[in-house]
Structure formats: C-alpha cells, structure tokens
Amino acid sequence: MPLREIQESVQQIASAVASVLRVEVEIADSQFLRIAGTGKTEAGVLRTMAGEDHIYRESLLAGHPVVIMHPGQDERCRPCMHYGNCVETGEICCPIQLDNENIGVIGLLAFDEEQRERLFADVDAILTYLQKMAELIAIKLKEHYLYVEQLHTVEKLRVVMDEMDKAVFLVDQDNRIIQANQRARQYLRLDHDDSQTAEWIDAIRRADAAQSAPKQVVLSIGQEDKTFLFAIKPILLAGTVKEWVITLDDVQEVVQIARQVSGYSEPDPFRMIGGNSPAIVQAKEVARRVAASDSTVLLQGESGTGKELFAKAIHQTSPRRDEPFLSINCAAIPEHLMESELFGYEEGSFTGARKGGKPGLFEVAGKGTLFLDEIGDMPMPLQSKLLRVLQEKEWYRIGGNGKPIRLAARIIAATHLDLQERVDAGLFRLDLYYRLHVIPIHLPSLRERREDILPLANDILLAHANRVGKRLHGFSQETQNVLFHHGWRGNVRELENVIEYAVNMETTSWVQPSSLPIRTGMLRESSSHSVKENQGSFDWQKQGLTLKELERAAIDTTMQQIRDRNGRKEEAAALLGISRATLFRKLREYGLT
Structure with missing residues (x-):
C-alpha cells in the first residue's frame, strides 16, 4: 500500500x-x-x-x-x-x-x-x-x-561502520564531529565529553600536513595520551570540500591483532645482540633490568659497539614497545636544523616554515622512546634547551607561545665520547651530564671481549654466505688468529664489513687471510710492529716494580710512541687492549698526557 x-x-x-x-x-x-x-x-x-x-x-x-x-x-x-x-x-x-x-x-x-x-x-x-x-x-x-531508500542506505552504512575495527567519523567545516561510529565514540569517549573535538581535529590536520603515510597522531583524551594511525579524506560536492571523513586505528590494538593473527611470538630483543662474554652479558642484564622503568639511560661505547641496537632492545622490552621508537643523530644535523627537528615549529615562525607548522621528534615520539645518538656532539645552545625539557618535562614549539607540550617519551642517549672529559674541557654541560647519567651502561668493545670475536664472526659469515649463495665451512686457523688478534677499532660494524668483503672474495670452502681486506692485514702488521717496539724499548721483566707501576710504564711508553708518529689516543688504547674511556681514566689517574 x-x-x-x-x-x-x-x-x-x-x-x-x-x-x-x-x-x-x-x-x-x-x-x-x-x-x-x-x-x-x-x-x-x-x-x-x-x-x-x-x-x-x-x-x-x-x-x-x-x-x-x-x-x-x-x-x-x-x-x-x-x-x-x-x-x-x-x-x-x-x-x-x-x-x-x-x-x-x-x-x-x-x-x-x-x-x-x-x-x-x-x-x-x-x-x-x-x-x-x-x-x-x-x-x-x-x-x-x-527518502526511505536513503534511510535504508544510512542504516546499512551505520551498521557497517559500527562493525568496523577502526574509528570512523565525519567532520564539518567548523571542525565539529557530525557523525561517528561506535568505535570512534569509544576511542574518543564522545558520549562523555566532546569538548576536545576541535583540539583533536587540529592535531590531525597538523600531522597530516607534516607526515607521509602511514601517518600517526597523538591525541589527548581526558587525562590520557593515545597514539593512532589515521587517514583524512575530503568529501567533495561540485569540486568544493563540504566535509571530511577521518579514520583512526589504535596503534596498540593494531600491533596486538597482528600478533594474534600471525601467531607471532616476540623474541627476546637482547638475544639478537650477539656475544656471551661476561662483559656483554653484564651490559645486556643491566639494560634488561632498566627496560621497564622510565629512567633516562646513557649508553657509552665506541663506534660500532651496538648502541642503537641496545636502545631498540630496551624499547622493545619496555611497556612502550607498541609506541614509536624514533632516533636522531646529534652529530649529523646542523644546529639550526636540529632545534626544529627536536622541538618542532609553528606556522610562520621563520622564513620557509611549513604551513600549519611541524611537530618535533619529542612530540611525534608520543609515549614511545626517543634515542639521542652521539649526544656528546650536541652544540652547547641546544644542550641548555634539552636540559630544560629533561627538567621540566615540557617544551614549546619554535614560535609557540601558548600551552606547553608535555613530554611523554622516554629518553635514551648514547655517545662514543668520554662525557666527563667533555665536561672538563667545557664542551658539555655538567648539569645535563648528570641528567643523562642516571643509568649509564658501558658497551664493551671487541677488544674487551675477544672471546666473542670468533662466534660473532661465524654467525656473520653464515648470514652473508647464505645471502650470496656460497657454501663456506668457516675460517682457516690462520684467519681465526688474524681475526682474534686484530684491534677492531670499528668493533662489530668493522667485523661485519671485513667478513662481508671476505665472503665475496673467497674462492675456496674456508676463508683464507688473503680474502680479508688489505687494511686488516696492514693494521695487524702495524699492531704487531708497535708491540715489538714497546717490548724493545721497555724491560717488562724489570725487578722491583709493582703492578700499577708496570701499568703506568706501559701506558707511558705507548703514549710516547703514539706522539712520536702524531697518532691518536684511540690507537694507543687499541695497542694496549683497553677502551678509549679506560685509557683517559688511566691517564688522569697516573698524571700522564
């Protein structure tokens, strides 16, 4: 009818x-x-x-x-x-x-x-x-x-939207949410309070302008900050934008669902860090213990010792594992750019500033982890600003004068330099040093854990041989001796490069010394020659000297030879078989230069 x-x-x-x-x-x-x-x-x-x-x-x-x-x-x-x-x-x-x-x-x-x-x-x-x-x-x-057909279509869309595993909502020209599915009402708690709507939409628009896909945004919902993956698309009528449709995915839920569907079991991140020597085991144990806390960690070690690997393992073991992990190399970015990278900026804050401004890494990291690599090379003016962030737990974007942004991320810093020496030289703030030096972790060099060299070398050899399709049984005895006694100033990174080179060069089933890079042989010969010089210029069997006196004499002799050929202290540390930081400490202890 x-x-x-x-x-x-x-x-x-x-x-x-x-x-x-x-x-x-x-x-x-x-x-x-x-x-x-x-x-x-x-x-x-x-x-x-x-x-x-x-x-x-x-x-x-x-x-x-x-x-x-x-x-x-x-x-x-x-x-x-x-x-x-x-x-x-x-x-x-x-x-x-x-x-x-x-x-x-x-x-x-x-x-x-x-x-x-x-x-x-x-x-x-x-x-x-x-x-x-x-x-x-x-x-x-x-x-x-x-009209009835439209009602039917709207109802079907409502049912479909409510069954979706992501939040979907429509926004009008005045940044008002005019329609939202059940998941959006749940995520944003719209049934309780929608007073933050304009703030959320503004944050989404800024993140959309500043990022490439996949895009993510941190929204303050009540007293809690939550990280979402998002997409925003315009609804056009006759070429004019009338509304926008926005979708949100809770990052934590996405990761959890992916794990459930794939049956994925998260391995212990620290097991990915090779080595079983007491020195590396102790470093991993300390890092594993502090992973669950929010305390600042300072990773200290030579180049190639795996500082970023440790930082990622700490993050992946922590309750923040499902939040972002972001890193920045403080030595690789000019000072005037690093400030905007860290703190972000508002629109119009300087010539060339992006429309809508840009969030900095402190902001984008959300409740995740921000890794500040090579912190010892950070310029002094930025050190002051970083100190304030660590003290006050808040900051302003460049050009911003409104509400400060609260720091939610954990800070992990790393350096290959001796920060105490930098402080003494006036190149690093003492107060910032103590802010960072809450939980220091020393990452040993390969020279400090020589028992790990050959096991690591074998693992690296297997990986590279499989990648290039070669059948290599291992290293010859002579090659093992070369690898074990080499100075490894570049540590694991240098070891990986040497073995990758050897895999490509080797024509037999066992890696021979001739397949190692020429530099390795040169350094090995140089190292042996220096040791012979040391032995010839100092009577190590001299009677009447204590162990400390022998140690002081060895360091003094080695330093003298390094000065004679205008070498670096790193070379002296390598010849002595100790880390650079240990050498500097011993030099101060014995009053040597």
Whole structure:
C-alpha cells in the first residue's frame, strides 16, 4: 500500500485541491482503500470502497480519466450499489501513475448543483489540473521512496561502520564531529565529553600536513595520551570540500591483532645482540633490568659497539614497545636544523616554515622512546634547551607561545665520547651530564671481549654466505688468529664489513687471510710492529716494580710512541687492549698526557 505510506501528505493535497476548486476530493490507492477525502468522504478515510469503486476501477484499469455527468444514471454506474439513488451530482476521476504503473485514483466529486457547475464549467481545464495533482502525488511518493531508500542506505552504512575495527567519523567545516561510529565514540569517549573535538581535529590536520603515510597522531583524551594511525579524506560536492571523513586505528590494538593473527611470538630483543662474554652479558642484564622503568639511560661505547641496537632492545622490552621508537643523530644535523627537528615549529615562525607548522621528534615520539645518538656532539645552545625539557618535562614549539607540550617519551642517549672529559674541557654541560647519567651502561668493545670475536664472526659469515649463495665451512686457523688478534677499532660494524668483503672474495670452502681486506692485514702488521717496539724499548721483566707501576710504564711508553708518529689516543688504547674511556681514566689517574 504505497500511497498509505504518505497518507498525511496525500490528505494535505486533497484538502488544498478542495479549497481551490471548491468541490470535494477523494483519493484511493490501487486496492481501492480511501487514502484521503474531504467533506462527505472524509469519514471514510482509510476504509475500503467496496461496492462504490466501479468508476475508479474503470479509470485505474483503463489508465485514463473518466467523466460522469449524471451519477446514478450513467450506464457505467450500473454495478454500483447506489445506482438509481446516488447522492453525487457529478464526478471526474484520473489515475495516479508512477513509472508507468497505476498506483491509485484521484477523484473530484460534486454533491450539489453549485459544486456541479464549478466541476463542469471547464472540463478540459479541470482534467489538466487534476492530472497535475495526480503527478504531484506521484512525485511525493517518489520522494518518499527515495527518502526511505536513503534511510535504508544510512542504516546499512551505520551498521557497517559500527562493525568496523577502526574509528570512523565525519567532520564539518567548523571542525565539529557530525557523525561517528561506535568505535570512534569509544576511542574518543564522545558520549562523555566532546569538548576536545576541535583540539583533536587540529592535531590531525597538523600531522597530516607534516607526515607521509602511514601517518600517526597523538591525541589527548581526558587525562590520557593515545597514539593512532589515521587517514583524512575530503568529501567533495561540485569540486568544493563540504566535509571530511577521518579514520583512526589504535596503534596498540593494531600491533596486538597482528600478533594474534600471525601467531607471532616476540623474541627476546637482547638475544639478537650477539656475544656471551661476561662483559656483554653484564651490559645486556643491566639494560634488561632498566627496560621497564622510565629512567633516562646513557649508553657509552665506541663506534660500532651496538648502541642503537641496545636502545631498540630496551624499547622493545619496555611497556612502550607498541609506541614509536624514533632516533636522531646529534652529530649529523646542523644546529639550526636540529632545534626544529627536536622541538618542532609553528606556522610562520621563520622564513620557509611549513604551513600549519611541524611537530618535533619529542612530540611525534608520543609515549614511545626517543634515542639521542652521539649526544656528546650536541652544540652547547641546544644542550641548555634539552636540559630544560629533561627538567621540566615540557617544551614549546619554535614560535609557540601558548600551552606547553608535555613530554611523554622516554629518553635514551648514547655517545662514543668520554662525557666527563667533555665536561672538563667545557664542551658539555655538567648539569645535563648528570641528567643523562642516571643509568649509564658501558658497551664493551671487541677488544674487551675477544672471546666473542670468533662466534660473532661465524654467525656473520653464515648470514652473508647464505645471502650470496656460497657454501663456506668457516675460517682457516690462520684467519681465526688474524681475526682474534686484530684491534677492531670499528668493533662489530668493522667485523661485519671485513667478513662481508671476505665472503665475496673467497674462492675456496674456508676463508683464507688473503680474502680479508688489505687494511686488516696492514693494521695487524702495524699492531704487531708497535708491540715489538714497546717490548724493545721497555724491560717488562724489570725487578722491583709493582703492578700499577708496570701499568703506568706501559701506558707511558705507548703514549710516547703514539706522539712520536702524531697518532691518536684511540690507537694507543687499541695497542694496549683497553677502551678509549679506560685509557683517559688511566691517564688522569697516573698524571700522564
């Protein structure tokens, strides 16, 4: 019963027509249920017209108008129950058609002579008007169909959106959320408080302008900061943006679901750091113990000892493992760029500033970990600003003067330099040193853990041999001796490079010394030559000296030879088989230079 679905509108049309033509109006559907009526027919609305529907039936079946000048006498009225005593004085009816289907009839009725005169005064004009009213009713029904279809589509979309595993919401031109699915209401707690909506949308727009996919943003929801992956797309109408659709994925949930689906079991990150010597085991144990805390960690070790590897392992073992891990090399970026990289900047804060500004690494790291590599090379002006962040746990973007941004990330710093020596030389702030030196972890060089050299070398050899498709059984005895006694100033990184070179050069099943880089042989010869020089210039068996006196003499002799050939202290440390930091400490202890 389609017309019954718009009964109220049909009745309004019937009343309007009756008011204009000053005759009575009656409208029935295809089942001859009276949908609307005026005057004497109004009492029969929503009742069947059985026995009184013969003229309407003819019009409906024939699909054209019917004009009855003398109701009750016209032969077409004979089947009607009121034939011979009809109270009507005239009738004109017209079918209502929608998409070439007859869906009802609209009739004009006269019940007295005045109405009859008005009805038949100009039949052609009345028929034209009546057909227009029939078309209007059909249009109303069409609109109703479209509206119902839209409601159905909206409801289907709502159900689909609510079943999605990501938050989806629409935003208008005023940054108001006008529609949100269940997950969005849950993530953003919209049912409790939506006062932060503008702040969230602004943060999303800034992150969208500053990042490439996949994009992420940190939103403050209540008293909690949460990290989301997001996408924002415009909804265009005639080339003009009307609204935006935004989707959010909780980073922690995404990682957790991925692990569940894949059956992935997180390995111990520290097991990825090779070596079983007491020195490296102790370093890993300390790092593993502090991983769960928020304390600042300072990793100290020579180049190539795995400082970033340790930083990542600490992050991956910590409760922050599902948050971002970001790193910056303080020695690789110019001072004027490093400040904006760390702290970010507001739009218009300097010439060339990106529209909308840019979040810094402190901000993008969110509740994750920020790794400051080569912190010892940070310029003094930036050291002051970093100190304030570590002390106050907040900062401002460059050009920002509003609400400060709270620091939520954990800081891990690393350096190959002796920071105490840098402090003594006036190149590093003492107060910043103590802020960073909360949990210092010394990463031993390969010289301090020679028992790890050959096991590490074998693991690296296997990996590179598999990569290039070679069958190598291992290292010859002579090659093992070379690897074991080499100084390894570049530590594990140098070891990896040497072995990768050897894998590519070797033509037998066992790596021979001839396949090692020439530099390795040169350094080995230089190292042996220096040791012989040391042995020749100092009587190591001299009687009457204590162990400390022997140590002091060895260091003094080695330093003298390094000075004679304008060498570096790193070379002296390598010849003595100790770390650079240990050498500097011993030099201070014995008053040597």
